[in-house]
Amino acid sequence: MHSIDFSKQRLTRLRMALAQTESGMNDLVERTRFERLLEDAGILLDELDAKSERYGEGSHLLELDPFLATRLIYCLDQCEHIFHKKDEPRTKNQLCIDDPERLLYPSLMQTTTRQLLKVILSVRKKRSGDDFGYNQPTFREVLYLKSPASLQPITVCLLKEPKRRWRQCVTQPMLLAAKVIHRMLSYAKTTWENYRFHIRRKRKSRSVWQKMVGLLPPW
Amino acid sequence: MWSFYSRCGSAEDVSTAIAKYRHEVDVVTFDVFDTLLQRRVMDPDWTKIPAAQVVSRILELKSVVVPVRGTLADRLAVEHALRQAAAAEGMDNECHVTDVFKSWLECYFGSEEAAGYVGQLLEEEMRREFSVCEAVPGMLETVREVKSWGKRVLLASDMYLDSAHIADLLNANGYEGSYEALYVSSVHKLTKGTGRLYELMIDEQEFDPTRWIHIGDNRWSDVHSPARLGARTFLFAPKCLSVRRKKARSLKKLCSVSPRWHGAELMEVVALHTGNRAFRSVASEIGYWVLGPIFVNFIHQVIERIQRENIGLLLFPARDGFLLRSIYDRLKPILLSNLNVRTEYVFLNRKSAFAASLNEIGPREIRYGLSSGEPCLRNLVKRFNLNPDDFMDLAREVGIDSLDDPLDVRNVFFDHDNVLLFLRHPRFLDAVRRKSAESRRLLKDYLDQLGFWKTDRVALVDVGWGGTTQDCLTFAFQDDPAWPNVLGLYMSFVPWMPLCRTRRSKYRGVFFEDRRDPVGHAPFASFPELFEIASRAPHPTAEGFRKSDTGDNVVPVLQSTDAQPFLNELNNKSLTLDLQAGIFAFLESYAAVLPFLEHPPGTYGSFFLSQLDRLIRFPSAKEAKCFEDFYHQEDFGVEVLTHHVHHKPNAASWTSWKKFLRTASRTLWKEGFVVGSGYPGLIHIFNLGKALYMKKWS
Numbered sequence: 001m002h003s004i005d006f007s008k009q010r011l012t013r014l015r016m017a018l019a020q021t022e023s024g025m026n027d028l029v030e031r032t033r034f035e036r037l038l039e040d041a042g043i044l045l046d047e048l049d050a051k052s053e054r055y056g057e058g059s060h061l062l063e064l065d066p067f068l069a070t071r072l073i074y075c076l077d078q079c080e081h082i083f084h085k086k087d088e089p090r091t092k093n094q095l096c097i098d099d100p101e102r103l104l105y106p107s108l109m110q111t112t113t114r115q116l117l118k119v120i121l122s123v124r125k126k127r128s129g130d131d132f133g134y135n136q137p138t139f140r141e142v143l144y145l146k147s148p149a150s151l152q153p154i155t156v157c158l159l160k161e162p163k164r165r166w167r168q169c170v171t172q173p174m175l176l177a178a179k180v181i182h183r184m185l186s187y188a189k190t191t192w193e194n195y196r197f198h199i200r201r202k203r204k205s206r207s208v209w210q211k212m213v214g215l216l217p218p219w
Numbered sequence: 220m221w222s223f224y225s226r227c228g229s230a231e232d233v234s235t236a237i238a239k240y241r242h243e244v245d246v247v248t249f250d251v252f253d254t255l256l257q258r259r260v261m262d263p264d265w266t267k268i269p270a271a272q273v274v275s276r277i278l279e280l281k282s283v284v285v286p287v288r289g290t291l292a293d294r295l296a297v298e299h300a301l302r303q304a305a306a307a308e309g310m311d312n313e314c315h316v317t318d319v320f321k322s323w324l325e326c327y328f329g330s331e332e333a334a335g336y337v338g339q340l341l342e343e344e345m346r347r348e349f350s351v352c353e354a355v356p357g358m359l360e361t362v363r364e365v366k367s368w369g370k371r372v373l374l375a376s377d378m379y380l381d382s383a384h385i386a387d388l389l390n391a392n393g394y395e396g397s398y399e400a401l402y403v404s405s406v407h408k409l410t411k412g413t414g415r416l417y418e419l420m421i422d423e424q425e426f427d428p429t430r431w432i433h434i435g436d437n438r439w440s441d442v443h444s445p446a447r448l449g450a451r452t453f454l455f456a457p458k459c460l461s462v463r464r465k466k467a468r469s470l471k472k473l474c475s476v477s478p479r480w481h482g483a484e485l486m487e488v489v490a491l492h493t494g495n496r497a498f499r500s501v502a503s504e505i506g507y508w509v510l511g512p513i514f515v516n517f518i519h520q521v522i523e524r525i526q527r528e529n530i531g532l533l534l535f536p537a538r539d540g541f542l543l544r545s546i547y548d549r550l551k552p553i554l555l556s557n558l559n560v561r562t563e564y565v566f567l568n569r570k571s572a573f574a575a576s577l578n579e580i581g582p583r584e585i586r587y588g589l590s591s592g593e594p595c596l597r598n599l600v601k602r603f604n605l606n607p608d609d610f611m612d613l614a615r616e617v618g619i620d621s622l623d624d625p626l627d628v629r630n631v632f633f634d635h636d637n638v639l640l641f642l643r644h645p646r647f648l649d650a651v652r653r654k655s656a657e658s659r660r661l662l663k664d665y666l667d668q669l670g671f672w673k674t675d676r677v678a679l680v681d682v683g684w685g686g687t688t689q690d691c692l693t694f695a696f697q698d699d700p701a702w703p704n705v706l707g708l709y710m711s712f713v714p715w716m717p718l719c720r721t722r723r724s725k726y727r728g729v730f731f732e733d734r735r736d737p738v739g740h741a742p743f744a745s746f747p748e749l750f751e752i753a754s755r756a757p758h759p760t761a762e763g764f765r766k767s768d769t770g771d772n773v774v775p776v777l778q779s780t781d782a783q784p785f786l787n788e789l790n791n792k793s794l795t796l797d798l799q800a801g802i803f804a805f806l807e808s809y810a811a812v813l814p815f816l817e818h819p820p821g822t823y824g825s826f827f828l829s830q831l832d833r834l835i836r837f838p839s840a841k842e843a844k845c846f847e848d849f850y851h852q853e854d855f856g857v858e859v860l861t862h863h864v865h866h867k868p869n870a871a872s873w874t875s876w877k878k879f880l881r882t883a884s885r886t887l888w889k890e891g892f893v894v895g896s897g898y899p900g901l902i903h904i905f906n907l908g909k910a911l912y913m914k915k916w917s
Contacts, residue, residue: 063774067564073757
């Protein structure tokens with residue numbers, strides 16, 4: 001089965017198949033891969049052929065050069081595999097951790113899971129990643145792998161060191177207040193800048209305060 | 220937050236926005252990075268890592284060890300100082316790349332020597348920029364369309380690179396001839412943020428700022444600054460860009476908490492390189508996202524190790540060695556270009572080495588011989604490379620009727636007197652010794668062909684698990700004066716019997732080693748066959764050695780391709796090929812990202828293990844279905860056949876559940892089986908139960 005002659009036959013068959021189905025393989029990525037593998041197989045076969053002349057005809061392919069021979073068999077196998085499955089539809093990228101369109105807003109399910117996890121973890125009072133269990137992914141890691149974009153802020157919260165927890169409790173309202181003040185200031189700043197740079201040219205007749213009121217959001 | 224900025228979510232939006240005002244404007248300007256060009260890295264600072272690596276390497280050649288992080292920190296400090304100096308001179312906070320490289324290298328070398336390396340660093344930096352830069356989808360067409368309307372197109376960028384470098388990047392991505400002029404902050408020492416670069420542009424290009432549109436991704440320098448001068452501005456903020464930035468920010472935070480998250484960063488960058496690729500099957504996806512990182516990172520760690528250990532010969536035992544050596548061959552030119560390490564794909568396995576290691580028949584030999592699904596005397600004799608039928612008379616002589624009677628492995632010495640009589644019989648011992656001497660001679664000649672005996676330090680790289688092949692080699696040849704220092708590097712090292720550990724035969728687990736981390740083997744212990752299938756070469760296993768037909772060299776005796784075990788394996792060929800296609804595809808992405816890696820490979824490994832553990836302990840239904848039916852045969856002849864047709868037990872019927880549990884107990888990958896049942900949440904209960912049973916719940 002693994003001889004030079006048999007490999008030559010396989011290669012010829014695959015080349016013919018490729019030539020016959022010039023328009024059959026519509027998938028460009030797969031086609032390119034197929035062609036590259038076929039090219040590699042050709043080069044490997046030539047090398048092994050040269051060796052077989054040196055070592056004598058009829059030698060087992062793997063006895064000539066085990067690694068090159070294995071690569072050759074692999075290339076031919078892959079080509080046949082691609083060719084036989086060329087008409088099968090390809091799957092969407094399911095395991096990819098990056099899917100921005102889908103994960104932009106957390107769904108109801110994700111929110112519920114997040115709340116549930118928060119409760120479980122607060123009951124267990126375990127927040128440190130390394131001490132959580134034995135070297136296994138924790139719930140938050142599993143969660144991260146499943147849906148990263150929307151849940152990363154939560155995982156950050158859960159990763160806080162336990163010792164600093166009491167301090168966080170004290171500073172939490174202060175942080176919240178600071179955040180609100182920052183929001184208000186940045187809003188005022190943006191409004192003022194917008195007034196200066198965008199609107200000034202449009203509404204020249206009205207007073208500053210009228211313009212400011214006009215800029216406020218509808219609520 | 221309510222905003223007045225006009226946002227453009229895509230290149231089409233930009234086109235529409237400009238078209239709306241096309242009769243009111245003469246000039247359209249664009250920002251360059253993240254508007255016309257985007258980089259496939261999480262953080263722009265990643266592009267500075269390759270140059271930092273070059274500096275580290277130059278210093279290493281001069282016997283000064285500064286890690287990449289150190290040189291990178293020096294560069295950032297130098298950039299900061301140069302910006303401060305420019306501000307002190309009345310210019311804006313900006314510096315030029317040549318000045319940065321010169322001042323940076325002067326931290327380590329004299330001025331003349333530093334000037335000599337600047338060209339090399341520039342070349343490296345630009346090479347990497349070219350490899351990661353790509354045109355933002357649709358923007359090329361938009362720029363051409365704007366030009367076709369007869370508008371003047373100008374570009375402005377706040378960047379430390381020279382304008383010629385940025386022009387090269389733009390030209391390489393198809394923007395050649397689409398713009399009139401390019402203004403770069405590093406050249407004029409004026410930035411967009413202060414608006415002085417725009418003022419210079421207006422003066423030099425002599426256009427009316429009220430008849431001008433600017434598009435860019437930065438709220439301040441691309442929206443406010445030009446608007447202050449009278450331009451109509453649009454913020455270019457596509458969703459994918461903001462998501463990527465958000466991810467980069469949160470991952471940075473996570474990395475500061477635990478370095479394992481650097482692996483997640485790496486995977487995100489790989490995802491950027493992957494793009495919207497569709498996979499042939501779930502198996503190739505598993506190969507790409509889960510197994511690829513593990514195998515490739517393992518070989519990356521091995522390469523680091525062999526550099527440190529000064530290894531002369533690297534052996535990749537068949538059949539797992541095929542995948543490992545292919546990965547090694549791809550990574551070696553990038554990581555080990557200056558080292559000359561010989562590599563060999565060898566037909567060494569437990570079966571081919573065990574017979575050579577026999578001398579006496581003691582507990583070790585019996586344990587090896589009976590480590591099978593069906594421990595019996597026939598299998599034991601077969602493992603000694605002898606024909607069981609030749610010893611039927613001897614068996615009858617000592618009172619054994621059949622060689623197929625099952626034996627209790629633990630109590631061979633206590634419960635089976637006849638077996639002991641058989642094994643210690645001089646006739647049997649004689650045959651064993653004769654066969655062993657022959658096997659040892661052949662094995663020695665085979666190793667001689669590989670140059671094993673002429674090398675001082677040899678490394679054996681394998682997936683795992685027990686290190687028994689190395690143990691057999693050590694047992695056979697440790698007294699030989701030519702025996703070299705052998706270092707076994709295993710992806711996961713889980714020895715199941717006492718091994719022959721000597722000063723010249725060491726065993727190391729790269730991802731997991733039981734002595735170092737007694738409870739961390741969950742990913743590898745639950746489903747080790749997954750790695751065996753994924754790394755299996757497409758040829759039969761070796762059963763021993765023989766002299767070649769010409770008689771001048773030793774060749775392996777391979778299992779027949781018509782043998783039932785190999786035919787059974789062919790049923791899983793499609794699964795193996797898909798997994799391997801995924802792994803090799805990941806290898807290409809990893810090789811592209813490799814120059815941007817700042818940390819040692821071990822840092823990324825722990826995250827990859829988490830991904831693997833996620834797959835094994837919390838598989839999705841599709842992932843579980845992938846492995847529902849497969850055949851695996853160990854080199855020693857232990858056959859594992861997993862076949863679990865997914866069936867959903869009837870919730871109300873205890874009999875149905877009993878049948879389900881009975882099947883689950885026999886199944887190799889229990890998690891996959893549980894998920895296959897179709898009950899949501901059952902896998903969580905199963906994992907909780909398992910953790911409690913193993914008493915490893917925190």
